[in-house]
Amino acid sequence: MKIAEIITKIREVLDEKDALREEALKTTRDIVRLSGDAIKALHRGNFELAEKRLNKAQELVKHLKNMLKNHQDLYFTGYVQNAHQEFVEAMLFYSYLKDQDFPSPRELEIPEADYVLGIGDFIGELRRYFLILLMNGDIAKAEEVYHFMESVYEELMTLEYPKGLVNIRQKQDQARYILERTLEDLTRAKINKALEEKLEEALKE
Template sequence: MSSVSVYVKAIDEVLRVKDEVRELVIKTTRDIVRESSLVITYVHIGKLDEAEELLRRLKLKIDELDSKLNQHPELKYSNLYLTTLSEYVEALQFLSIVKFRCLKPPEEVGVHYVPYLQGILDLIGEIKRYILNLIKLNNISDAWVYFNIANDIYECVRGLDYPDALIPGIRHKVDVARRLLEDLREFLIDMESRIKLIEFLRNKS
């Protein structure tokens, strides 16, 4: 056996192990994304206890996978895994703002800063959905509370002026959030005016 053959065989063994881990990552991340989406659904329909329990199980699943990826940094910091973690962050923070009206800090969430930032920016879209449900209940005051939370996220993150290589996808998400918040602000102002007009006419009659 030539020396080159020995070298390649050793590399092949390393790659075989990494490929097995990669398959595990693909399977587990699918589960994490699906269950994170379910958490968000639970929060929207008011099943906060169920959301909390599912998040607890998700955290255990993420911690277990994370420990296995410590020996495989190219997978741990891959776009697939980081994007999946951002879905978890979005679900976790959505429950937090609905229950406590504040975000959990990065050290408590326990993920890389990229999925943390991606997740809280994506959260703005879920806050919009939550606000629209509040409007259906004529709860304009709470709608403004959640709008201000979303706007604060946007204002804080948009100040991070770094290249995409350091914070991938953040600039695009900031632009999306800006347009969403502009439209949402106009909508809330319009709805607030309509509600006040209806109340005025009701009191006059």
Template structure:
């Protein structure tokens, strides 16, 4: 019996067409995730600039793009590498926004991100809080710098208290090592500024005493 070769070209062409569709879908999902990440990074800069409402708008748009990327990923059964980074950046930005507003920490479900990406983003918030602390020191607001340091320490200690998390979640241990260094550096800067302010206060008091003594001597003479 002779094999029937007819129809093979159509089968291969159909499969090739499906593969092209999947690749196009992957490209679209990647682009959406990339744009979402950029929007979240922009939101962080806006938060540091005090433009919280504008930052919130950027984050809403980022959330919409992430959801669209996830929908494509699920419908096509494809992996979108950029989506993980987008979720991590988004978690970092929203957590920072909440903290700057004096609000509670959001949970992963509220943000629409995977739990692991939430924790990685949370670890990065420590670096953003350091930026706030350094800026507070620059303008002489020691109490705010100390508040930022307390938040940094709280996040760090909470993450390190669950030892298995840093073992199971790739990349977290490195972020925590960086965070520890940032906390130590910030603590040192605050201590230095506190000492400087005490010295200035002591010098001011000495100057006041000197002036008071001079006035007393003039009156006595």
């Protein structure tokens, strides 16, 4: 075969990959946007809107997997992984607020490595929810969220794998930092609450 013929064949393959890559990039951006919209809706208590966004994101996750089934080199890339993480984070947060069982990687059709990275992001979203509860004065509920965050963190720390398989160490370090800050905030809030109660009692005497 002549070089020109080889190059022609290569061009055909790369042109197909390039077109798929562009479509995949658009799809992943849509997944990230829909997942972010769902999380915002959840914080506002708008579960109906969150469900709509998550259902649409789930359709795109499946579409992405099917679209790239013959191009695993494109499927296991950073931008696809990031979209999966955002979707997992949103789904876990939704399930937590609805007090439902958490969906598995198989149910979401997400690679296990992407799913576990999403768990790391989920801890960060729980902190945001924790802070909202503190601002609303619901210390008891905030403490409940903290203890759940702690349990998720402990499970996350049982995973020890090389970076080449899944970059979990970074998520673990971030989760540890988030948990430490959250405990500091909770402790400060409980101390302030106790002081307020003592002050109120003193004023009544």
